[in-house]
Amino acid sequence: MSFDNPPATDNGGLAVAARVRAFITGASSEDFEALALAAHAHQYGANPPYRRFVDRIGAGQPRTWRDIPAVPAVAFRTTALACGPAARVYESSGTTEGPSRRARHHVPDPELYRAAALAGFRRAVLPAGTRRPFILAAPERTSHPTSSLGEMVSWLREAHDSGRAPSYLVAGSLDIAGLTGALDRSDPTRPVLLLAITSALLHLADHARRSRRHWRLPRGSLVLDTGGCKGYVEDLPRAAILARYGEVLGVEPKQVVNEYGMTEMCSQLYARALGPLHAPPWVRTVVCDPATGDEQRQGEAGVLRHFDLANLGSVIAIQTDDVGRQVEGGIEFIGRATGADPRGCSLLLAR
Amino acid sequence: MDARVPAFHLPASLPLREGAGSHHSPARPSAASDEPCEQPGVETSLGIPDLTAAQVAAVAERLRESGAGLRSVPVEERIAAIDRVAAHWLAPASQWRQVALEKLPLLTGYPAAAVEIALDRLWRALRAPDLTATVRAESAKTEDGGRGGRITGMIDARAALSPAGGQAPRLAVHLLAGNVPGVGVFGMIAALLAGVPSLVKTARREPLLPALVARSLADEDPRLGQALAVLHWRGGDTGLDAAALAHADVVLAYGRAQTMRELRAYRRPRLLAFGPRLSVGLIAREAADRAGAEGAALEVALFDQQGCLSPQLLLLEESDPATGDRFTDALAAALARLAVELPRAPLSLAESTAAWKFVETQRWRAQEGEPVRVEADATGGFAVVCDRSGNPAPSPLNRHVVVAPLPALAAAAPLLAPLAGLIEAVGYAGPEHRLGEAAAIAAACGAHRLCPLDRMQAPPFAWRQSGYARIASLAGVAPTRTPSAGTVA
Numbered sequence: 001m002s003f004d005n006p007p008a009t010d011n012g013g014l015a016v017a018a019r020v021r022a023f024i025t026g027a028s029s030e031d032f033e034a035l036a037l038a039a040h041a042h043q044y045g046a047n048p049p050y051r052r053f054v055d056r057i058g059a060g061q062p063r064t065w066r067d068i069p070a071v072p073a074v075a076f077r078t079t080a081l082a083c084g085p086a087a088r089v090y091e092s093s094g095t096t097e098g099p100s101r102r103a104r105h106h107v108p109d110p111e112l113y114r115a116a117a118l119a120g121f122r123r124a125v126l127p128a129g130t131r132r133p134f135i136l137a138a139p140e141r142t143s144h145p146t147s148s149l150g151e152m153v154s155w156l157r158e159a160h161d162s163g164r165a166p167s168y169l170v171a172g173s174l175d176i177a178g179l180t181g182a183l184d185r186s187d188p189t190r191p192v193l194l195l196a197i198t199s200a201l202l203h204l205a206d207h208a209r210r211s212r213r214h215w216r217l218p219r220g221s222l223v224l225d226t227g228g229c230k231g232y233v234e235d236l237p238r239a240a241i242l243a244r245y246g247e248v249l250g251v252e253p254k255q256v257v258n259e260y261g262m263t264e265m266c267s268q269l270y271a272r273a274l275g276p277l278h279a280p281p282w283v284r285t286v287v288c289d290p291a292t293g294d295e296q297r298q299g300e301a302g303v304l305r306h307f308d309l310a311n312l313g314s315v316i317a318i319q320t321d322d323v324g325r326q327v328e329g330g331i332e333f334i335g336r337a338t339g340a341d342p343r344g345c346s347l348l349l350a351r
Numbered sequence: 352m353d354a355r356v357p358a359f360h361l362p363a364s365l366p367l368r369e370g371a372g373s374h375h376s377p378a379r380p381s382a383a384s385d386e387p388c389e390q391p392g393v394e395t396s397l398g399i400p401d402l403t404a405a406q407v408a409a410v411a412e413r414l415r416e417s418g419a420g421l422r423s424v425p426v427e428e429r430i431a432a433i434d435r436v437a438a439h440w441l442a443p444a445s446q447w448r449q450v451a452l453e454k455l456p457l458l459t460g461y462p463a464a465a466v467e468i469a470l471d472r473l474w475r476a477l478r479a480p481d482l483t484a485t486v487r488a489e490s491a492k493t494e495d496g497g498r499g500g501r502i503t504g505m506i507d508a509r510a511a512l513s514p515a516g517g518q519a520p521r522l523a524v525h526l527l528a529g530n531v532p533g534v535g536v537f538g539m540i541a542a543l544l545a546g547v548p549s550l551v552k553t554a555r556r557e558p559l560l561p562a563l564v565a566r567s568l569a570d571e572d573p574r575l576g577q578a579l580a581v582l583h584w585r586g587g588d589t590g591l592d593a594a595a596l597a598h599a600d601v602v603l604a605y606g607r608a609q610t611m612r613e614l615r616a617y618r619r620p621r622l623l624a625f626g627p628r629l630s631v632g633l634i635a636r637e638a639a640d641r642a643g644a645e646g647a648a649l650e651v652a653l654f655d656q657q658g659c660l661s662p663q664l665l666l667l668e669e670s671d672p673a674t675g676d677r678f679t680d681a682l683a684a685a686l687a688r689l690a691v692e693l694p695r696a697p698l699s700l701a702e703s704t705a706a707w708k709f710v711e712t713q714r715w716r717a718q719e720g721e722p723v724r725v726e727a728d729a730t731g732g733f734a735v736v737c738d739r740s741g742n743p744a745p746s747p748l749n750r751h752v753v754v755a756p757l758p759a760l761a762a763a764a765p766l767l768a769p770l771a772g773l774i775e776a777v778g779y780a781g782p783e784h785r786l787g788e789a790a791a792i793a794a795a796c797g798a799h800r801l802c803p804l805d806r807m808q809a810p811p812f813a814w815r816q817s818g819y820a821r822i823a824s825l826a827g828v829a830p831t832r833t834p835s836a837g838t839v840a
Contacts, residue, residue, distance in 0.1 A: 052718050053718060074711060078719065345627055347773055
C-alpha cells in the first residue's frame with residue numbers, strides 16, 4: 001500500500017472535482033501541483049486498476065506532479081480505467097492499429113470534459129462569446145456517437161457556431177461537392193471557422209489541384225485541423241500541409257491552428273502555424289526516454305507523457321507512445337509511433 | 352591497412368573514380384527516426400564511388416559478358432578457390448577478418464564479439480565439402496526432375512557442350528539488406544557456383560562485408576573477381592536501381608516487404624524474394640533446462656532478432672507448471688549476461704518505443720490477471736514474457752522473446768498455424784528420437800529449415816532460404832518453393 005490513509009473516495013472525489021472544474025474554468029488560481037496530487041490521491045482510492053498499477057510498480061507517495069505514475073496508454077485498450085461508473089465511453093477510431101485494438105476511455109463526468117474542451121478552445125482558437133459560421137469536415141456526436149472528437153466538435157458548435165451547416169464528413173468519407181459548395185457560398189465579409197480532420201483538407205487540396213480551383217477564405221477566418229495525415233496517402237511534414245492549405249484556401253500559416261488530442265485524454269493541446277503545441281494550464285506534458293522512463297533534456301526526442309487534470313474521472317497521468325520533443329515554449333509533435341521496421345529480413349508482427 | 356577502406360569491388364580494367372566524399376555510416380540511429388545519423392567520434396571512412404546510372408549500366412553490361420569466362424573455370428576449381436578464401440578469413444591473422452572486425456561494429460552497431468561469431472559461422476559454411484555436396488545435390492534433383500542437366504550445363508562449360516546444356520542467366524543482381532553481417536554472401540557464392548555473374552548492391556547500414564568478400568575472392572582467383580561487382584548506392588534511387596535491374600535476368604532481393612512489392616512491379620527480371628520472415632524455437636521437456644535456455648538466449652541476443660532465422664517465440668514443452676517459470680528465469684539470466692558480453696546494437700527511438708510498449712502491455716496483462724509473466728531488464732535491454740494465454744503476443748524484436756509453455760510438443764502446431772508461411776526456421780532442442788515430432792510441426796507451419804536451437808543463426812550453405820534451392824533457383828529450373836523441413840540442417 002502506498003498511502004497510509006486512502007481518501008474517502010466519494011467526498012474526496014466531489015471536492016477535488018469542484019476544485020479542478022474551478023481551475024479549468026478560470027474561477028480559481030489554485031496550484032496545478034496541489035490539484036494533481038489531490039487528483040492522484042482520489043484516483044488511487046477510486047480506480048482499482050490504477051491502484052493495482054501504482055502498487056505493482058511500487059511507487060511511493062508522489063511529492064510532485066512529475067512523480068505521479070503514468071499508465072501506459074495501451075492499458076485503455078483492455079481495461080476500464082475509471083473512478084466509478086462511466087456516463088460515456090469514448091472509443092478511438094482504430095485506424096492506426098485496427099478495430100480490435102481500440103482504446104476505450106470510460107468517462108464518469110462528461111461535463112468536466114466539456115468544460116476542458118471549451119476552455120482549451122477558447123484559449124487557443126476563438127474567445128468565449130464569439131460565434132462564427134463553421135464549415136465542418138469532422139465527426140460530430142450524431143454521426144460518430146462513440147468518438148471523443150465528435151463529442152467535442154458538437155460542444156464547440158453548440159457554443160461557437162453561428163450557422164447550422166452539416167458536416168461534410170459523412171459516414172467516414174468526405175462529401176467533396178458539399179464542402180466545395182460551402183466554400184463557394186461563404187460570405188466574403190464574414191470570417192468562418194473551417195474545422196476539419198487534416199486528411200479531409202488534404203483530399204480537398206488534391207481535388208482542387210485536379211480541378212484547377214482554389215478559394216480564399218474570408219479575411220479573419222481560421223482553419224482548425226486535427227488528426228495528422230492518418231487516412232491520407234502520404235505522411236507530409238506540417239510545413240507542407242500549411243503550404244497546401246495556403247494554396248487551396250488562401251490562408252496564412254498564422255490562420256491555421258492544429259489540435260492534438262487523444263481518446264484517452266479529455267484535454268487538448270493546440271499549435272498555431274509552425275509553432276509548438278501549447279498545453280492549457282491544467283495540463284502538463286513532459287518528454288521521456290522510452291527505455292528508462294526518465295525525462296529527456298530540452299530538444300531531445302522522446303515519448304510524450306501527459307498529466308491532464310480533466311481526466312479526473314479516469315487517470316490523470318498517461319504515458320503515450322507519441323513522439324515529440326520539448327522546445328522553447330511548448331512541445332514539438334513528431335509523430336505517432338507505429339513500430340519500427342526491422343533492418344532487414346526479420347518479420348515484425350508487433351504493431 | 353589504410354584508414355579508408357574501399358567498400359566496393361569491380362572487375363579488373365573497369366575503373367571507377369572513387370567519390371570525393373568518404374562514406375560515413377555510423378551505428379547509432381537518430382532519435383526521431385530509423386535513419387542513421389552521424390555519431391560524433393565514430394567515423395568509419397569507407398571508399399565508395401559516387402555512381403551515375405550510366406556507370407551502373409556499364410558495369411552491368413561488362414558483367415553480362417563475363418559468364419563464359421566464369422564457367423570456363425571448372426566448378427571444382429571455383430570451389431577450391433572459395434575454400435581457400437574461407438580458410439583465410441577463418442585465420443585470426445587474416446587481414447580481411449581484421450578489417451571486418453574493426454569496421455563492422457562501427458557500421459552495424461553490433462559488438463565485435465557478434466561480428467566474430469558471424470564471420471566464423473559464415474565461412475565455416477563455405478568450405479569445399481559443403482559446397483560440393485550442395486552443387487551435387489541440387490544438380491541431381493534437377494536432373495531427376497527431367498530438366499536434363501541444365502544446372503550442370505550452366506555450372507560448367509564442359510557440360511555445356513552436351514546437347515542438354517541450358518542457357519545460363521547472364522546477370523544476377525543482388526539487393527542486400529544490412530540487418531545481419533554476411534546476409535547475401537551465400538547468394539554471391541551460389542551465383543559463382545552456378546556460373547552466373549553478379550552485380551551486388553550493398554545496404555546503407557552494411558556496405559563493407561560483401562565488398563571485402565568479393566575482393567578476397569578476386570585476390571585468390573582473379574577469374575572469380577571478373578564475374579563480380581559490389582557497389583553501393585542509396586536504395587530507392589530509381590535511376591540507379593533501374594539501370595541495374597534493366598540488365599538483370601534474375602534478382603536476389605533481401606529485406607522489407609515494401610522492397611519486394613516494388614520489385615514485383617518491375618516484372619521483367621525473375622525475382623528471388625528473401626522477404627521478411629521469423630523463426631521459432633521448439634523445446635522438448637527433456638531439454639527444458641538451463642542449457643536449453645542458454646542456447647536459446649544466444650540466438651535471441653545475437654543480431655538482436657533482426658534476421659529471419661532469429662527466434663521470436665519459444666514453444667516449451669512442460670513436464671510440470673514450474674518448468675516454464677524455471678526456463679523463463681534461466682533465459683532472463685542468460686540474456687542479462689549477454690547484455691554485458693554481447694551488448695545490443697543501439698536502438699532508434701521508434702525501436703525503443705515499440706519495445707517499451709510491448710513490455711508495458713505484457714505487464715499490464717499480468718497485472719489484470721492474464722496468465723502472463725514478464726521478466727524484463729530495468730533499462731529496456733531485453734525481456735522474456737512467459738505467456739500461457741494460448742495467444743502469445745508478437746515480439747517487437749531487439750531481444751524481446753516470448754515463451755509459450757505447452758503440455759505436449761504436438762500442441763505447437765495449432766499455435767503456429769496462424770504463422771504458416773511466415774516461418775523460416777524451427778530450432779529444436781530435445782532428444783533425437785523425438786525429431787520426427789519436431790519435423791511434423793516444422794512441416795505443418797511451412798518452415799524451410801529445421802535445425803538445432805543453438806545453431807539457428809548458423810545456417811548451412813544448402814539452406815533453402817525462403818524456400819529457394821541455393822544454386823538451382825538461380826537458373827529458374829528447380830522447384831523453388833519446396834519446404835525442406837524434416838531434415839536437420
